[in-house]
Amino acid sequence: MWTRKPGMRPFRSPGVGHRVIHMFTTRPTLQGTFGMCASTHWLASQSAMAVLEDDGNAFDAAVAAAFVLHVVEPHLNGPAGDVPAIIAPAGGPVRVLCGQGPAPAGATVEHYTSLGLELVPGTGPLAAPVPGAVDAWLTLLRDHGTKSLEDVLKYAVGYAENGHPPVEAIGDTVESVRELFETEWTTSAELYLPAVRPGALMTNRPLAATWRRLIAEATGPTREARIDAARRVWREGFIGEALTAFAARPAMDTSGERHAGTLTGDDLVRWEATYEEPATYDWNGWTVCKAGPWSQGPSLLQQLALLPADGLEYGTPDYVHTLVEGTKLAMADREAWYGDAADVPLDDLLSAEYNAGRRALIGAEASYELRPGAPGGRTPRLPKLPAPATGGAAGAGEPTMKSHDPMAVPGDDPRDQSHRRGDTCHIDIVDRWGNMISATPSGGWLQSNPVVPELGFPLGTRLQMTWLEHGLPNSLTPGRRPRTTLTPSLALRDGVPVLAFGTPGGDQQDQWQAHFFLAVALRPPVRGGYDLQGAIDAPNWHTDSFPSSFYPRGMTPGAVTLESRFGADVVDGLRRRGHDVTLAHPWSEGRLSAVARDPRTGLLSAAANPRGMQGYAVGR
Template sequence: MVSTTHWLASQSAMAVLEDGGNAYDAAVAAGFVLHVVQPHLNGPAGEVPIILAPVSGQVRVLCGQGPAPGGATMGHYRSLGLDLVPGTGPLAAAVPGAFDAWMVLLRDHGTKPLAEVLKYAIGYAEHGHPASAGLGRTIEAVRELFETEWTTSAELYLPAPRPGALFRNPALAQTWRTLLRESAGTSREAVIEAARRIWREGFIGEAIAGFAAKPAMDTTGRRHASALTGDDLAGYEAHYESPVSYDWNGWTLCKAGPWSQGPVFLQQLALLPDGFAYDTPDYLHSLVEGTKLAMADREAWYGDAGDVPLADLLSRSYNDRRRALIDGKASHELRPGSPEGRTPRLPDQPSRESKTGDASRHSLGAGEPTVSSDGLTRGDTCHLDVVDRWGNMVAATPSGGWFQSNPVIPALGFPLGTRLQMAWLQPGLPNSLTPGRRPRTTLSPSLALRDGTAVMAFGTPGGDQQDQWSLHFFLAVALGGLSLQAAIDAPNWHNSSFPSSFHPRAMHAGRLTVEARIGEAHISALRERGHDVKVAGPWSQGRLCAVARDPQSGVLSAAADSRGMQGYAVGR
């Protein structure tokens, strides 16, 4: 079974499975197809966290989030007159992580040769794929920037394709063909290792480093060059970590560590009161208020540049104290806790408001094109889940390196990413910009176990909303007893009462965005409790994917979200 945010990626992964490949071969094939068919949502120079559960091994996290380059010091950015990392442009580029993570996954857990998993992406890049309406809308949103400044992007993406028209990226197809031709080796693994070296130090690495040194326009309205160098590329390798896990009501939930926002999902579970009824106003209010507390802790304590007191943040005693802060009224404050008795420290700009319709920001590109506080969907990220006939399971959330993040590198057909915008230019924070440390990412795939066996992989695009929408889906399954598809289709919501992870770091105190389908009774009850409720479109919140396996019967299932009108679940 496969579920991804684009039907061509799902079908390509299914083709790999039907050709005898396993879940990891299929995931890599899908990941590279997503680079081609959703270039406004992800790219090979972006990043990807992956959670994998081999049927005969332990759950592991494969980190494809690159760190800040060696020259990306706070002093450098401050010397340029900046108080935030720009939301677009070369200064926001971390070391690319996605490509190497996919290669490591294929090397260690796959069975197929590199050429066999890349052939689907090469075919769609060379011969074309039907352009989505979202692709064209995103190109139009940054058309002026492409025409006046990012001319290499204009050469590839203008004029914007009409929906359904075939769109090609011949430069990307040629990049992968050349990579395969130059990746010599006597074994499957040797070819993959050769490809990794070419990405870091060969023609791809040289093109990335050379282009990164060229100044380009960013959200500041000025042109800056990247801090990224060839040495940064040569020194990066994706790596494995143990997941952070939490036991809840017979389930074990596995997430990436606090260099991501993944533990927010687990904290929200820890904050839930016992015995409350699913899908009631009290249920919604408790979830929203718990999310605020967990997100406040994210701001104060999560990051790769500090010592994160994670054991206490997930402990029963800590969350009992935190839960006592929740009453019948909506909080409009940012209230981090004090794990291990430490004093929380927040960034200096936690409440900066943004104007989502600001034309100048849109003309220079947005930070992440995610779901705004007004509920409008502008795209954002991708997700994929795969389970194979043997029970191997994988969840991955590829993102970054979208074409509105940085100018296209003409020799390669893709741009750099912008993940450094998530780090703060303020010393002493766990998410302070620090060379060699990962900026805290919002990317957050999920994996659920029962009795030590992986039974469900799931996730969603959505930036800061990911661990809200994913939690609501999981609780619909675990508490509501809904099927995967019914849980995805259930009315969804999110709150934005905390600093956004993306430039310009907006916060909307008390804001709660709900789908209209949630119903007037729930909306009225939430407003009576003091929530600033914004009613969005009936199918606007979430783009979830999920696969599952019943360990007793071996029956597989999958579901995909209709909201993006591209997600697709397939199996046989």
Template sequence: MSDWTSRPTVLGTFGVVSTTHWLASQSAMAVLEDGGNAFDAAVAAGFVLQVVQPHLNGPAGEVPIILAPVGGAVRVLCGQGPAPRGATIEHYRSLGLDLVPGTGPLAAAVPGSFDAWLTLLRDHGTKSLAGVLTYAIGYAESGHPVSPLLAATVARMRERFETEWTSSAEVYLPAPEAGALFRNPALARTWRTLLRACAGGTREAEIEAARRIWREGFIGEAVADFAAKPAMDTSGRRHASTLVGDDLVGYAAHYEEPAGHDWRGWTVYKPGAWSQGPVFLQQLALLPDGFGYDDPDYVHTLVEGTKLAMADREAWYGDAAPVPLDDLLAGGYNVGRRMLIDARASHELRPGGPGGRVPRLPDLPAAEGEAPAAPTRPPGTGEPTVGADGATRGDTCHLDVADRWGNLVSATPSGGWLQSSPAIPGLGFPLGTRLQMAWLEPNLPNSLTPGRRPRTTLSPSIAARDGVPVLAFGTPGGDQQDQWSLHFFLAVALGGLDLQAAIDAPNWHNASFPGSFHPRTMSPGSLTVESRLGDKAIAALRERGHLVTVDAPWSQGRLCAVARNPHKGTLSAAADSRGVQGYAVGR
């Protein structure tokens, strides 16, 4: 392989950051320079991402965070809110719905992102709330340069904002031009008012006061009041949310043990099966002994393993029923699953029966067709697309930080997109739409259930080498996250590539399983590849029965990664050039 990379891998000893936007990366680095640790820096970056990438995440969205404090155990901080108490299958069915809408208040889960960031800051950070919010407030007040994709998203939503979501029009219209400065004074006022209201007392007391204000103070009241107002959604009708004040008051982000899997001297840690994360682990478990980066069947083997793991995701993952995760990751089970992989591409959804259980799948929407007419993700590396009716396939952000003390953190904030729901008047941000990922059928692991989390695709990662956490990584991309990030990890672990070279390597994904977002379609046998994979490899995949769509040469993925080398005392970081906005910084 060529030594050329799109960018150099950033090397240092003091601290490194990689995020999906350069302003978030630089803000996190400023926190490190000011004496903060990796967790302070992550919180600052998380709030900046809400300002500069509002089409990818917002304060009322969600975030899973996986952290490895120096000298401590790897933990998951769950910032995925549950379904509100009134979000019953019966309620949605009574409205004539067979899927949760992809937009609008009715798709809102309890917001989880804000409380998760503040919980991380309280428990593991050292900075004050004002100290980490100042960067986001500055960009909201003074403006930030608009990316072409943010400008395009607002432009596509203009008619919906003008005719239906008029509170969003007040925030985002007139539609900004790419490169122009965009300001969100309403959001800046929200954060400044919050800081004044919680000022006084210790650092921890101020953070706790802010969490209470979010739940039941002026923010919580505004959220609950606006959630009760019907708004147009993808059903073509106006619906109100089931979210009420008691749902906000009763929610708190919480810590969990991560899911983990040992593989060839590595241990990879992921959020549990309320997320998509264990799919990554099962793909590792499905790899045959002796599998190498130069294996002639490399892409075919990985694609077929993804199909099996994703079929198991659909049959077994969720928060509405116990998940047999130990059995799903067990060696014997995956040896049997591996035998299903042969020389031909499968066009079937084939869940397994771990521990002798009988899988149950939802009533799936019709497949999109044998061969997708266009790439299943458009050029733009997984940014959300917006249809004429306001329907979206949402996307997200990612950030990773490593500091000089040995702390690592990886987070994938998402939801609360500007195109997901009307902006809440006076606050400057909308609700999220994560309930669209739950099924309106009973007795499934991912059935819509009050008080239970909808299964999410969000999937940050930390990997340990010989028991020592050394690598944090992740990517936006919905169902593609645990495909793109697996390919990156194997390029590092099997191919010996440095971080940037592993990110730059040609990438691909398939969609042979039910999509997690409305309208939940699938494309059996589909495989979207970057043209850089090469004509010979593409022809071989087609001969095996893969329905290949050749996408732009730099289109698949938006990875971020940081690493530490305990033996050399060095840190490294890299970010995907595909997303145009992602950057790694450090020294």
């Protein structure tokens, strides 16, 4: 089904049933007993590992990695962005840490429609919620870490001050918005246009100065008191003052007009990160944990609930068809039922009775309709949808970058990506004590908003995911969280955490993660541990048959995009079933990473995405 690539390690899997599939991986699954870190950038992974080597735990390491990602992946996340994380303290309960800030008090439907808007803009101050990422990371450090604020910030400060080699996609992103920077967002031009010179190290000295001042002003008698003082500085001190002052300045956005934002100092002061129970689903001896339906996370649980009880033969055309059709049903329910502005009937959505009825809708042919269900007899209501897109993937607020080389031809090599998606970051860490975390930081991209010059970073744009209609679960509502696509995952066996994983990718995140999880769960282990790298490297896919979460909220009914490494049997089989198939670059679908722990032996494993040659796992 999938052809061998020279230099790849062979892996023979019986899959499900009796079909034999030959898998090949780009790298080994790392294994050890001390600690494992995997992320979307090698400098973040190695910084996290340095914290573990310095006797820090997984949560200390995750905070250090997160602040490094603000520096080395500024086109994918920033301090004023968002982060959900799923944490599993050794011997303690699994919890979701919510770092998704809500809509400000002034962010009402009436305010936006009075400006002549039908959608929240995809960029600019009007799209900015309360920033959530920094307060969440500091809360995690206070409650579950062991290190000081200075200990975990020193890596990010060092790279911001002394420079780092920028990945190519940063330059691609800056070039894609150069005209906007030069004509409108001049504070961004001043920071980023000089920083992406070919061959030069990239610095962000205003950001380094921000963190140095934060450390200096965060005083107190104990480690915990100093971290809480830093949280107050973020909300009420020089950082909060600068953020809210800049939000009040009109700036050009995707509507083609200049608008001021609604974020105020009171909004910052009133909000703080919180811990929550995860949404869970039991499947074939696994318990999969996700953030609640203020995120799209439960859509992965619904995809599992829709699988047929007698299983599928892994990797066949029927297997991919069934997963694609289940995704369409789960995402239709996401659109009709998920959000923080109303109660979500999640128990009904995950019930056996409901999913038996939904499963019966998966026929032999591809569906081109958006078909939400009626959990508990409720009547679904969809937002007013934009006109369907024609040809290719739906548009999104998270940018797609192309290679500068007009002659670039997609090849059979992860390094040769003529197509790069920019969007989000991801971190997975497990330590020798059994602490585990999966986190997906995003938002506050350099292309989101103008840079606040004295801070070195912009505001986020997560409000673009809300609807300017009353009465929807994801209506723009003051004090309520916009439904986020950020969706880390953590899985248990027999009640014990064993696997943490996730990916960037906007609406694609829970599609790619579902395929990854099934590749782990349905195929045999390697060297006594889960074959994480094989599952990451396996050809992946996504569908755009539902409204995008990002401005301008387009959809492409019936569309499914496959990495071209899929065999002709799958491609032809899907087309015969009526799917509108697009063959993409062979290494373009997903930026997954994962860590695992065997509680019986203490064996730790890790793997990271080879696509784009940027994500790496480290450990020993």
